[in-house]
Amino acid sequence: MKVLSFELNGKMAHFRKYYSNSTALSYMLPPVATIKGMLAGLLGYERDTYYELFSNNLCKIAVCVNSPIKKMTQRMNLLKVERISHLNGSAANRTQNDTEFIIPKNIRTGHVSYQIIFWHKNDSIIDELSKLLCNGSSFYSSKGICMALGSAQCLGWIQNAKVVEAEEHKSTGEKLKIFGAINIEHLKYLEVPESYEFSVIKEESITEFDENRFITADSKKKLLVNLLDTPVSAVLHNGTDYISVENKSYLFVK
């Protein structure tokens, strides 16, 4: 299958957890729905207009951490908005909100980097994106948004984008070295060396919305995430689909 593989990079990221509007906790990985929004934005789609075109039936995404990341909490002094009329800061008090940011080990010398593998049923979407992104140089192009990792101020960039052939496989119970996020339901056995114990976490990902901007029954996925750029040794349930791209194995989040 033809996939688009690229690095999503930035100095800081914030991927807001969906279940609270009073805290600003962040996922470690960009949720799949967020990645779809970025790609739609690059293609020039307006907010809330692309959910059908990027539904789980039509496209699949794998995500992997390319370099070690960490979380940092900063408390922000925000407007307290309980009704629309408070949007200009007219409420009596402000609200102090713990905001989590994803940053690299050293923000001065490094950056947050995710490897994204994107497949779409409609080849023309991949072709269009490759025209914008696959240029062999440091820049990226956009028909709409400025690339940002979650929040608009977390400006980022896309690099090393290429269209490559992904081999499709089905697991037969063998031990595999898997890069990136793994749906927990597909996982039969996981081998975590002691030194990696603190780098493997459980996280969830919202993958799609319906046309009314509600999450669908198929949207929420439980993931195992490795925060290092190394693969984990895992055994998947028999018959689980996985792909290999440039000799690395990934699972689509689905």
Place this chain on the structure above:
Amino acid sequence: MIVNNSEFLFLFEGTMTNPNGDPDQENKPRMDYETKTLLVSDVRRKRDCRDFLEEKGYDIFVATMNGTKVTMDKKFDAVLKKYGVDGKDVPEDKKIDAILDNHIDMRLFGSAMAVGGITKTFTGPVQISWGYSLHPVDLVKSSSIVTIMNDDSSTFGKMYKAHYALIAHSGSVNKYAAKKTRMSQEDLSIFRKSLVQSMMNNLTHSKQGQIPLMYLEVIYDENFDGYLGDLRRFIKAHYNPETPIRSGNDIKVDFSALSDELNLLKKKGYIKDVILWKSSQFTNVSGLPDAASVDMLDQIKAGR
């Protein structure tokens, strides 16, 4: 009308100052303690710009009215009345016109806004990243009298400042978002100057000691729809990691990787212009890109 994407770098230094306090950490400067990197939020920069432009007589949307907090409804009514578009018969888009046409901060930074019960979100064409120091930073703590209530009781508080920090923000201007908020070339020119000048005019206790050092902007060609994204990854800071950094003399900033990237894009015809303002105090630099010199200290004309 803005028809070009652009990206900018803004560098400033702070000596014995607190560029951006964290309210939950005794108002200590924001830091990543593991690497001793000082951080400054994007909203700090935008607030500086808004306050400065308001002083200059510009109508600012995300602000109080004559120093008093008023509800957004009241602010709307006042704004709509001022521009003669109040009343139920006036169509929605006329009201939105009045808000955008008369508030430079809406055109630059966007906002969630509400007119007559209809909510609309405008994404700001100008986005500024969090700034970070290009080197490890040491904090200074002092206990001092922060309030004197009356003759026999005053409060001692802790106050934190950074010894010295050279901080870089990166940012971008998006031509598509600019179309929606109707940001003009003149708005952009006012923004650049306000970014530099607002810092020089914010002389509160915690902010004194901040000096703008450099503003560099890459203006892309009209026919180029791209960005490099975060220009700070192409600049390199050299310093002795063994000794503390106490002034600009202890750090040298090399822009040659950025110049190389810009030259490549120039050859492809993707860059229209590179403009640069550099303070005469910022001397420890090398490899700066070829750029047209622009005066960012030129006075911003007064708003209405």
